[in-house]
Amino acid sequence: MTSPAPIAEPLQMPKPDPAAVPALSIDGVSHAYGPRRALIDVSFGVRPASFTALLGLNGAGKSTLFSLITRLFGIQSGRVGIFGHDVSRTPGEALRLLGVVFQPRTLDLDLSLTQNLLYHAALHGIIRREAAARSAELLARIGLADRARSKVRDLSGGQMRRLEIARALLHRPRLLLLDEPTVGLDVKARADIISHVRQLVTEQGIGVLWATHLFDEITTGDDLVVLHQGKVLAQGPMGRVISEAGAQDVNTAFMRLTGAQMMAGGGA
């Protein structure tokens, strides 16, 4: 874990190699709701074209972190950067590169699929003709082209999620955040969504931050960030996190990490 970044650090770095700029960088972020501390000195990064799983139980602080990255809440301390753009200082540039799928559904149920997509495109300043073309293309890709004019209300849970992912991709972001996107879906819909998002990483080079508490959604080769009670307990490639925890699999590693933390917290 790193210490909080100094606030007045000069930004005179040598011109960076584009690949070296992290898709997402969280530097010493803390957040409190009154006396309750939801995040404590959280630091980690998401590389471009990588799948990073943010692993934590309910109440670990995942949604708070997402609200900070998407600027729904102001950042109390620390810094959040999206491809180098500071979310607090240049939110427009940062949010332009960001697509997000929130945990609660955020679609207009009474509007059609296309209308939902066009509205989102307008919010990003994408002109109508371009927006219509992209919407049609994305709907075809998620297999809902024939439902374009149906009301969202008539879709299944899995279809709504796919639509939300398509919507998050409309403005062609380079970083995609998904907050427990498979909660409440059946096995098939879950598998579809996971493979779709993994395809985005490999084929389009999108950096993905996937918040979850379901261990079976993570595979070898993913980056892992373990968040527990507002603190990052471990981070790095999945294999390394597991071996450093002295475990055989993610499940055991997670239990050891969080259990150890609870004991340390109790003894200190």
Add this chain to the structure above:
Amino acid sequence: MSSITTHDAPRGFSAREYMTCLTGIVWREGLRFLHQRERFVSALVRPLVWLFIFAAGFRQVLGISIIPPYETYILYEVFIAPGLMAMIQLFNGMQSSLSMVYDREMGNMRTLLVSPLPRGFLLFCKLLAGTAVSLLQVYAFLIIAWFWDITPPLSGYLTVLPALILSGLMLGSLGMLISSGIKQLENFAGVMNFVIFPMFFASSALYPLWRVQEGSPYLYYVCEANPFTHAVELIRFALYRQINWISLAVVGACTIVFMIGAIFAYDPSRGLARRGPAGGEG
């Protein structure tokens, strides 16, 4: 962790992008309005009940002398029509505020607020969209009222438009300001009791202020200080092709104050930020 370095130079947003965003938000609000027929019907029925029943009953009780902008004796129905127009906008503004609380609970507000365009601009678009919806309601009311002998000069229908836009913005931004302080949907009943009713009754919507002054000088001052009174008077004069400068100044100033307050309240580092997570915890 590497420090934050800039990858691309900020390119800002073009006027075209702003316009696309604005029309998109107004378009969506319009679509939602069309899908909520009950909302349209109740928005129309409310003032019509006042017009058809209340005004008919009170016609004999309240004598109206000739006061500007009217040039002749008028029926009580004619007098309260501008007040009812403002009432439509008052309800619409508060209902938009309700929908913002609802949106926030349902997460639609999140979709709006993660747009990369400046947040103040997004909220302004939302206000304009709400005002546009209120204009549809007001003109629908005026068409029906015309058959009830409320017949302002034809050009008055045009001159009242800017007044309606301004009063719609004022009442909408007041609603938005209030919505930023409401945590839950149920509190809308409180808004009805503590905002809508006092504003409506302590105004010149139902009775001329000189009448109020005869009854209670204190209430008269309250009415004079009520921004809603000035919204009503602004509309009343504009409907008869005149400008009430004092009302214009009051409504204009209140719009600016409420709007700045609302934008301030929705600033991520203030207002909303003090609350807990809006969606699921964890």
